[in-house]
Amino acid sequence: MTRLVELDETAERLSSYRSGAAVAAIYGILVLLLWAPFTALSGLPSETVFPLLSETSGPFEGFLYRFDPLRIHTNTFYQLPYVIGEAFGIGGSYVPYQVVHALLWWARGLLAFLVVRKFLPRAEIVAYAVGALVIVNAADGALQWIGQLNQFGFIFWMMLSCYLFASGLEADTFAVAALLTVGACAAEYMSLWSYESQLLLLTVFPIVLLLHPLRRWRRLAVMAIAWYAVPATYIWLTVLRYSQAGGYTYQESVLRKDWRLTAILGDWWFNVSASLRFWDWIRSATASANLIFALSCLAAIVFLAGSLTLIRPRRDEPADPFSLSPRTWWVTFATGFMLLILSFPVYLLLDSARGLWRTQLLSAAGAAVVLSAAIGLVAQFLPIGNRGRGVVFLVLAAAVVMCGSIGALQLGAVHRSQWDRHRITMARVLRAVPNLKHEAVVILTNVPKDDDPFGHDMWFDVALRLVYPGVPVAGVYFYSDGTKAPGDNLVAADDRWKWDGTAYPPLLRDTSLANTIVVDDAASRSNGLEPAIPSYACSDHCASDLYNPAAIISRQISPRTMRRYRLSAAFPN
Secondary structure, X not given: OHHHHXXXXXXXXXXXXXXXXXXXXXXXXXXXXXXXXXXXXXXXXXXXXXXXXXXXXXXXXXXXXXXXXXXXXXXXXXXXXXXXXXXXOOOOOOHHHXXXXXXXXXXXXXXXXXXXXXXXXXXXXXXXXXXXXHHHOOOOOOOOOHHHXXXXXXXXXXHHHHHHHHHHHHOOOHHHHHHHHHHHHHHHHHHHOOOOOOHHHHHHHHHHHHHOOOOOHHHHHHXXXXXXXXXXXXXXXXXXXXXXXXXXXXXXXXXXXXXXXXXXXXXXXXXXXXXXXXXXXXXXXXXXXXXXXXXXXXXXXXXXXXXXXXXOOOOOOOOXXXXXXXXXXXXXXXXXXXXXXXXXXXXXXXXXXXXXXXXXXXXXXXXXHHHHXXXXXXXXXXXXXXXXXXXXXXXXXXXXXXXXXXXXXHHHHHHHHHHHHHHHHHHHHHHHOOEEOOOEEXXXXXXXXXXXXXXXXXHHHHHHHHHXXXXXXXEEEEEOOOOEOOOOOEEEEOOEEEEOOOOOOOOOOEEEOOXXXXXXXXXXXXXXXXXXXXXXXXXXXXXXXXXXXXXXXEOOOOHHHHXXXXXXXXXXX
């Protein structure tokens, strides 16, 4: 009898591994469909400080964000693609960043499936739907944007910690349970010391484990002591830091101004509903509307086809996996809703609480559980039998997958267009100034105000530092009406450029006006160089006669720059 039980357990584990591998492959196809068309070859028009930190730090030092000890691991998933690019000889390229982004996106859905399956081991199809809805959740405008790699990173660490912790509860021996608990706490640490918005979710997860089919509450209590030590330490260090900061931290500078309870509750509900209104994930039509619609239909088909790999009878249950009780559906719904509302309190502290930008990524898991449970409840009350309810469940889930896929692809197209605009502008700068012989201030003129490729001078300045590696450089740009761009902070007076002390500090804070290059963003000439410094960039008393760009420009473009902007070898000619 014991032998038969062992064989059944082995068969069950093999079946679980096979279904997990199948789901991993299906999710991989889903992510590929959403990521490859627009995002795979996209890049960073802003948030380029992270690649710059990698390029100016050592290979190991670059993994640590030394400017904020409570976010010391912010750089992890920016440094990783940098190291990969260097190892494969494609340093400067954004492709490794996009690959890491896609893998984190895929892992987020897979870990959601694995965690939910631990609570509903006899209803893998529900866990499958949850993971798929996590992947396609397009409520957040930062989806498909590698400038927010850290958001995907801390969510990955959070979900990995939850998976390892739940696995420790299920472990056959105390030694394995202890090892998994240590791994869970390590992942929990990596998550919290990357970002803090998941703090409440991590705090509540051991309580959620009370719903686990294995009622090992004594072991859970022991494991929870180690688990809670991590957020307790984080909270203590946070209180210590902000009590001594005097109100000068970045986090305090972006706090909300309206602290009325009604305003906070209104923002809370706004974000909760945005996570669930999947029909609103579809945004305005883009130039690639037909391609997006076709790929979204294909994603829904892949989701439905993938579900067939999980619908199979088991020895100890009925042939259909859709026979969950109404109570189970309601408990799942309530648990998901609790996780959903606890995804937002930290974001509600921000002045941009309604921005739908990086505030919705964390809530995707809770929203996916709520939507899956809501669909299950709708199907549960239809008088069509368990098989029929299963079909309804999958069809409705596929409809959400399709809406989310459309929204995700639209976001990919938007971010790609922003990158292409930035890339074209920087290519124009590089055509005029392939490289620099020594320090220089680059002025870009005639930038269209309604189609600004940078949005702030900081991102133009950092872009110049990346394309001219090893050369001190600073940059400012002006719109076509002669007005300064936001953040322009270099002033020409007499024969010098000087920093006015505001905004992002440039590398060059005091340099000769002779070290000036002016590039026309709207030039019809092949090289785009301006013959003189424009009057709006140079005061009446500045020595504009010093302008001599030919003395500064070098004709050999950096290979890193070629890869970063995907320029051809013949580009400079």
